[in-house]
Amino acid sequence: xxxxxxxxxxxxxxxxxxxxxxxxxxxxxxxxxxxxxxxxxxxxxxxxxxxxxxxxxxxxxxxxxxxxxxxxxxxxxxxxxxxxxxxxxxxxxxxxxxxxxxxxxxxxxxxxxxxxxxxxxxxxxxxxxxxxxxxxxxxxxxxxxxxxxxxxxxxxxxxxxxxxxxxxxxxxxxxxxxxxxxxxxxxxxxxxxxxx
Amino acid sequence: xxxxxxxxxxxxxxxxxxxxxxxxxxxxxxxxxxxxxxxxxxxxxxxxxxxxxxxxxxxxxxxxxxxxxxxxxxxxxxxxxxxxxxxxxxxxxxxxxxxxxxxxxxxxxxxxxxxxxxxxxxxxxxxxxxxxxxxxxxxxxxxxxxxxxxxxxxxxxxxxxxxxxxxxxxxxxxxxxxxxxxxxxxxxxxxxxxxx
DNA sequence: CAATTCCATAGACCGCAGTCTATAATCTAT
DNA sequence: ATAGATTATAGACTGCGGTCTATGGAATTG
Numbered sequence: 001x002x003x004x005x006x007x008x009x010x011x012x013x014x015x016x017x018x019x020x021x022x023x024x025x026x027x028x029x030x031x032x033x034x035x036x037x038x039x040x041x042x043x044x045x046x047x048x049x050x051x052x053x054x055x056x057x058x059x060x061x062x063x064x065x066x067x068x069x070x071x072x073x074x075x076x077x078x079x080x081x082x083x084x085x086x087x088x089x090x091x092x093x094x095x096x097x098x099x100x101x102x103x104x105x106x107x108x109x110x111x112x113x114x115x116x117x118x119x120x121x122x123x124x125x126x127x128x129x130x131x132x133x134x135x136x137x138x139x140x141x142x143x144x145x146x147x148x149x150x151x152x153x154x155x156x157x158x159x160x161x162x163x164x165x166x167x168x169x170x171x172x173x174x175x176x177x178x179x180x181x182x183x184x185x186x187x188x189x190x191x192x193x194x195x196x
Numbered sequence: 197x198x199x200x201x202x203x204x205x206x207x208x209x210x211x212x213x214x215x216x217x218x219x220x221x222x223x224x225x226x227x228x229x230x231x232x233x234x235x236x237x238x239x240x241x242x243x244x245x246x247x248x249x250x251x252x253x254x255x256x257x258x259x260x261x262x263x264x265x266x267x268x269x270x271x272x273x274x275x276x277x278x279x280x281x282x283x284x285x286x287x288x289x290x291x292x293x294x295x296x297x298x299x300x301x302x303x304x305x306x307x308x309x310x311x312x313x314x315x316x317x318x319x320x321x322x323x324x325x326x327x328x329x330x331x332x333x334x335x336x337x338x339x340x341x342x343x344x345x346x347x348x349x350x351x352x353x354x355x356x357x358x359x360x361x362x363x364x365x366x367x368x369x370x371x372x373x374x375x376x377x378x379x380x381x382x383x384x385x386x387x388x389x390x391x392x
Numbered sequence: 393c394a395a396t397t398c399c400a401t402a403g404a405c406c407g408c409a410g411t412c413t414a415t416a417a418t419c420t421a422t
Numbered sequence: 423a424t425a426g427a428t429t430a431t432a433g434a435c436t437g438c439g440g441t442c443t444a445t446g447g448a449a450t451t452g
Contacts, residue, residue, distance in 0.1 A: 002448080002449070003448075003449095004398095004399075004400075004447085004448055004449070007400080007448095008399090008400060008401095011400080011401080029312070032437075032438065032439080033438080033439060033440080034437085034438080034439090042401075042402090043400095043401055043402045043403060044401090044402075044403065044404095044439095044440080044441090045400075045401045045402050045403070045442095045443095046400070046401050046402080047401095047440095048439095048440070048441075049399090049400060049401070050400095053439080053440080054439065054440090083391065104312070107310045107312065110310055110364075111307050111310040111311075113368045114303045114306055114307040114310075114367055114368060115307075116225070116300070116303065119370075120368055122368055123365075123368045123369045123370075144392055145391070145392060146390055146391065146392055147385075147388075147389070147390045147391065147392050148392070149385075150381075150385065155390065158382060158385065161361045161362065161365050161382075162361065164361055164364060164365065165357050165358065165360055165361025165362075165364065166357065166361075168306075168360060168361065168364055169319075169357050169360065171310055172309050172310060172316055172318055172319045173319045174315075174319075185346075186354060186357075189343075189345075189346065189354065189386070190385070190386060190389065190390060191389055191390055191391045192343075192389045192391060193343070193386065193387055193388045193389025193390075193391075194342055194343045194351065194386060194387055194389075195279065195341070195342065195343065195387045195388060195389075196340055196341060196342055196343050196344070198418080198419070199418075199419095200417080200418050200419070200428095200429075200430075203417095203418095203430080204429090204430060204431095207430080207431080228407075228408060228409080229408080229409060229410080230407085230408080230409090238431075238432090239430095239431055239432045239433060240409095240410080240411090240431090240432075240433065240434095241412095241413095241430075241431045241432050241433070242430070242431050242432080243410095243431095244409095244410065244411080245429090245430060245431070246430095248410095249409080249410080250409065250410090
């Protein structure tokens, strides 16, 4: 690595760290790029040389979640029924997002995903979340625990949609909203069905 | 009404009509307030005197949907099973939103609802959508068609969350996405449950 | 080592949503 | 009718995310 590259990555790290510190201190949309640039003693040019948007920085953090999913999968007992695996994944995920990103973070992320012509992370079906979910579902189907009426891929997608829906509601509803309780109650219904 | 008030409402109508025309022509976020103001021969002052935000204008249109829900309810045969009423409501709603607001419109609306400290329309549980859904659910429960394990209010909320989740996904996933098909397939699963 | 190319960074600049202030037209009170 | 209060509107202005251009110092080439 040449000295120029070294300086560049140092700059990038300084911006990243400053930005994440400010985000967690004041909340994503109460921090401006100008402030990040000022506090990290860099410039707009440097900022946008290293990151494509302000949200991009935020995604760096969000992507840690992928590692979290993988760790979670490894820690899970093999022989658990699929339903319990899925429900556990969902509640643990919600707790993680609540504590790591917070309502503001989720708001920012979900708003950014709605920006037209941005290939957003949420809809990337290559994410570990999808593959892990799909694996759990197809195991469950193979063992006769889960309905085989829809494909595992589709069911995984619908489960992830449930999570997005719940997180979205958490973001837009003020007041009390117990994220882990909501997703668990929700999955309970989805597993048993609401028809009597 | 004094002549001053008459002029004011005329201005408001001019802005509203101009804005809605531009939105449907170019899409919500390709129209600036400056352009609306220019094309309607008014001013920023007039605009923000009559509307609190650019999205506010958009809500005017969205609120027509309330009337749509009421009309729909009136047109529905009394004796239909609750499940069918709910599924019909969901598919008809999706078709309406798809055709009247479009992906761009939904994107704008859902992004706006995420703005902090805005009491957004989506989370207003007084909306006709909620009351109609709740009515259908409690009818279904009374007739022994639907599970009584959760209250009608809560089940109505969860059904509306399903709709939001589906609409959100429609907004963020590019490419083909059959909104009415998605919601119906989804409700099918929710009614019967995914456990085997 | 000199000449040339390259590229990370600085910061002026743009278009946007939304705010603030001044003003002119209308309304009210006497 | 006139003085004074009110208010709808015009448009300059702010703060924001993001773009564009210029530049100085490091890399490359001979």
